[in-house]
Amino acid sequence: MKIGSLQIRGCAALAPMAGVADRAMRELCVSYGASYVIGEMASSKGISMHDRKSAELLQISDDERPAGVQLFGDDPLTMAKAAEKALEYKPEFLDINMGCPAPKVAGNGGGSALMKRPELASQIVRECVRAVPIPVTVKMRIGWDAENLNAPYLAALCEQAGAAAITVHGRTRVQMYAPPVDRAQIRAVKQAVSVPVIGNGDVTDGRSAQQMLDETGCDFLMVGRGALGRPWVFRQIDAFLERGEIIPDPPLEEQMRVMLDHIRSLCAYKGDYIGMREARKHAAWYIRGIRGAASYRNRIGQLTTIEQIEALAADILAENGT
Numbered sequence: 001m002k003i004g005s006l007q008i009r010g011c012a013a014l015a016p017m018a019g020v021a022d023r024a025m026r027e028l029c030v031s032y033g034a035s036y037v038i039g040e041m042a043s044s045k046g047i048s049m050h051d052r053k054s055a056e057l058l059q060i061s062d063d064e065r066p067a068g069v070q071l072f073g074d075d076p077l078t079m080a081k082a083a084e085k086a087l088e089y090k091p092e093f094l095d096i097n098m099g100c101p102a103p104k105v106a107g108n109g110g111g112s113a114l115m116k117r118p119e120l121a122s123q124i125v126r127e128c129v130r131a132v133p134i135p136v137t138v139k140m141r142i143g144w145d146a147e148n149l150n151a152p153y154l155a156a157l158c159e160q161a162g163a164a165a166i167t168v169h170g171r172t173r174v175q176m177y178a179p180p181v182d183r184a185q186i187r188a189v190k191q192a193v194s195v196p197v198i199g200n201g202d203v204t205d206g207r208s209a210q211q212m213l214d215e216t217g218c219d220f221l222m223v224g225r226g227a228l229g230r231p232w233v234f235r236q237i238d239a240f241l242e243r244g245e246i247i248p249d250p251p252l253e254e255q256m257r258v259m260l261d262h263i264r265s266l267c268a269y270k271g272d273y274i275g276m277r278e279a280r281k282h283a284a285w286y287i288r289g290i291r292g293a294a295s296y297r298n299r300i301g302q303l304t305t306i307e308q309i310e311a312l313a314a315d316i317l318a319e320n321g322t
Contacts, residue, residue, distance in 0.1 A: 001196050001220045004135030004164040006066060006092050008220070010035035011241045012209065012234055015200060015224035016070045016095065016139070018102070020281075024265035026064040028258070029227055033234035035220075036066045038139075041097045041105075044073030044082035058089045065092065068137065072097040074109035074117075076124045080131035087132060093164070094132055096125060098140040098154070101173045112173035115144050115154060122157035129162030139167040139200075142185035145174040149185055152192035159193045167198040167222055177225070183215040190217045198222050205233065206240020206247075213241070229285025231258065252290070252320055256313040259286040263309055276304050283309060291320055 001008045014021055014029045016038035026037040039057055046054030060067045069091040073079045083094050098121055100111030107113070114121040121138075129136045138158045143149040155166045168189050170181030181201035190197040199218035203209050204226035212221055227233050232250055239245040249255065262282060267275030283300045287293045296316060303309055 001165075003093055003137060003196065006135055008035050008066065010234070010238055012203065012221040012223050012237045013037065013198070014227060014234075015222050016040055016068075016097075017224055018100070020228065022266075022278075023059070023061055023064065023269050024262055025227075025231070025282075026067065027061060027265065028231045028262055029234060030064050032231045033238050034223075034227075034231075035234075036068065036092070037064050038068045038070050038095050039091075041070045041072045041100060041111075042082070042086075044071045044075070044079045047071070047082040047085050048078050055085075058086050058091070060089050060091060067091060068093040068095045070095040070097050070139070071128075072100060072105055072110040074114065074120065074124075076120070076127040079124050080127040083128045083131045083136075087134070091134065093135040093137055094128060095137045095139055095167075096128060096163075098138055099167075099169050099173075101141070101176050106173060112141050112144065115140060115150060115173070116148070118150060118154045118157050121154060122161040125158045125161035125163050135164035136162060137165040137167065138163045139169070141169045141171055141173055142182055142189075143172045145172050148172075149182075151185060152188045155189045155197075156192045159195050163195060165196040165198060166193060167200055168218075169224075170199070170201040183212065186212075186216040186218060190219075196220060200224065202226075203237070204230075206237050209237045209241055229259075229282065229288060231262075253317060255286060256317055259283060260310060260313055262286075264306065267306060272305070276306070276309075279303060279309060283312070287316065290316060292316075 014034045014037045018040050042054045042057040058069045069086045098114040105111035142151045168186045196219040198220045199212045199216045200222040236247045239247045263279040
């Protein structure tokens, strides 16, 4: 697949999940075959006002490329100004968020709220395309609610405004993350535009990846929650789509090693205090399905040091016969 002039290899990318897909997560997923990653969404207003935390979300390491940055906001000129600022971090492309359902984003006119104002959304794309020399992409949902499934129309407007690719999460904003994805609506977007369409939602393994491709005709895949505690999912998807091979989850010993490496990276990048508190949710994802997971989760909620998570991993291995 090509995003503008950028050649993308492999089958699936990591979704830009706020509060989750940080540098540690992105680097880990790339090591397991994620074709590209996108940073956590950053506020265009915050960037234009030189907010330090917003700027930090634009940072990209050499170990996670190719990588894009994602902006959200509802003012075309502010978005364009932030896009220019983002170039300092040398992203391969710029993504515009039109899908975030969070009230603090959509409630202020950004994210999925832009789907209710398609002309404004396309103006934002146009201004960003004018502002930067790199490809500009868009991530949207299928609509605001069941009565307004306007993703095909919005995608066509975005293409006309210069968008190089469209990612579609197959749920409405009102649905959030609960019901199964509507692949028919993603297919409708694919039929409405000529730029690449990336299917997103409920892609958790090789078979679901194949189902997304078959039922939508989309050009590529994006994995979000399917990668939580399972960064090796990208290797599994590639193997299935490229060779028809089903790769099982790695042995528990490797899973625990990956978990510890992930958490050590979190602490290295964010410091032990923040890193260990963020590690709690990641550790809970890594132990899903493990015998005795409920009791382990109680310990995870109290984690404050690397030594504690190392001891937990050792106990999990001992108690699960490894």
